[in-house]
Amino acid sequence: MADRVRVRGVTIHRPVIYGNTATVLTPIEREGSHYPDHTHRWTVAVRSATSAPDSDVVGGADDLAYFIKRVTFKLHDTYPNPTRNIDKPPFEVSETGWGEFEIQIRITFVPESGEKATTLYHHLKLHPWSITYPMPNASSVPAEPEIPSPENAAKLGPVHSWQYDEIVFTDPFQNFLTLLTAHPPTQLPKTSASKKPIPFHSSNPASLEASLKGGVPEFTSAMEKEEADRLEEAKGKIAKEQEKWRSILMEKEKELERLQKLLAAKE
Numbered sequence: 001m002a003d004r005v006r007v008r009g010v011t012i013h014r015p016v017i018y019g020n021t022a023t024v025l026t027p028i029e030r031e032g033s034h035y036p037d038h039t040h041r042w043t044v045a046v047r048s049a050t051s052a053p054d055s056d057v058v059g060g061a062d063d064l065a066y067f068i069k070r071v072t073f074k075l076h077d078t079y080p081n082p083t084r085n086i087d088k089p090p091f092e093v094s095e096t097g098w099g100e101f102e103i104q105i106r107i108t109f110v111p112e113s114g115e116k117a118t119t120l121y122h123h124l125k126l127h128p129w130s131i132t133y134p135m136p137n138a139s140s141v142p143a144e145p146e147i148p149s150p151e152n153a154a155k156l157g158p159v160h161s162w163q164y165d166e167i168v169f170t171d172p173f174q175n176f177l178t179l180l181t182a183h184p185p186t187q188l189p190k191t192s193a194s195k196k197p198i199p200f201h202s203s204n205p206a207s208l209e210a211s212l213k214g215g216v217p218e219f220t221s222a223m224e225k226e227e228a229d230r231l232e233e234a235k236g237k238i239a240k241e242q243e244k245w246r247s248i249l250m251e252k253e254k255e256l257e258r259l260q261k262l263l264a265a266k267e
Helices: 027-031 150-156 174-181 207-211 221-266
Strands: 011-024 040-048 068-074 083-086 092-097 102-109 118-123 159-170
Touching: 011 118, 011 150, 011 174, 040 068, 040 102, 083 092, 118 159, 159 174
Parallel strands: none
Antiparallel strands: 011 040, 011 159, 040 092, 068 083, 068 102, 102 118
């Protein structure tokens, strides 16, 4: 029973990535497919954050089965059996298709954890990343990116869309804590030894140029720190904006109170 006692004041996390890689189907692949309108082959997955040496796969150096029991991927309803339960590594689903859509990813932990399942959401990315700007005299809303032809998209190589996250366990049960500490995660490299591009993310537009040069992206601890710094900077900006509008609101309330008193005095 001691194993089922929560260890108070302890927090432990496991770094993971989730997302997808997509490639353009060749004309021969499309001709032999049951779905000739499908244009891409894609794989959506949940993996450990660190990549294996000399691997052509993003992440996946560690086996996550010691703390993950099942990953459920909810695809678009047009797919046969759209709810896919994956009960052993690799926690991934491969399919073909022509359109982008949101995928719900539900992670169920091993029974020893005593933890509730967690849900993530990923927008399936098929087309190459791009940043577009509005035309002159147009609205401030960026224009929709132009989708390249299959021929041009194939020349650009696979499209990668991955998000780093940390699954945090607070006050874990003793037996689950023992299980986690027995499987320490492979540390992220400080920098990519093979000069792989950093994964592109819309919150970091500067990463677009590197991602467009091709190659399998790799998460690094330096990138993790940069992301944390951007989050702190964003939090600071939000706090300042909140303070500004709080001051404006207080001024408006004082003005309203003054006008109400003025109106009452005239009655």
